Amino acid sequence: MIDCRAFLLATSLHDWNATLVRFVFEHFLEIFLLVILWNVAGNAWLLWRRARKGLKLPKPGDADVVFVERSASGRSHKSFLTRLGGASNTLTVIVTGSDLAITSFFPAFVGILDLEHVIPRNKILKIEERGEIVDIEFLGQGGAPAKFTLRLRKMGEFLQAIGSSPGQPSGIGHAVPHDEQRA
DSSP states (O other): OOOHHHHHHHSOHHHHHHHHHHHHHHTHHHHHHHHHHHHHHHHHHHHHHHHHHTOOOOOTTOTTEEEEEEEEEEEEOSSHHHHHOOEEEEEEEEEESSEEEEEESOOTTTTTTTOOEEEEGGGEEEEEEETTEEEEEEEOGGGOEEEEEEEOSOHHHHHHHHHHSSSOOTTOOBOOOHHHHHO
16 A cells, blocks of 8 residues: 555655646647537537527517617626626627617626526616616516616616616616715
8 A cells, every 4th residue: 555645745846746747748739629628518518508598589680679788797696606707898788678688699607697688678676877887676587586787888878778668667767876865
């Protein structure tokens, strides 16, 4: 039987580091191909999972679209992880007469960070504008309350589209901005 403690004490950190570097250089092609395969398989699985979810996302060119912004930023408030994560300049926000759709062209973290939603407008409970940021509270799956924060470049157009298009839910109210609450 090998005495692991004696072996570890007999070898220095430099020996381990040199061995690891030598291994990586000798097997670079295999490691590189394994990483590529892992990424392709992981993204294929995420895309399959996204398709299985069955969200019917509106296309930016559809006739009933009243607002589109690509490269928006945002995050979900579903969990601690989703609040820490989010998307920076990779979300697409689409407002139609009946829905608010938030999606991303990058599938890697959409499911994990809860970044894809199609919210019927009658399920939106509250929209609160805070400068360049808007908080959207809505009823999620199963009627549970949910919240999503967006940073939009075209905030005025978004608020006009969400507040003036047909089928406006009676529960939507624009909260008083924080600056006016302090006065």
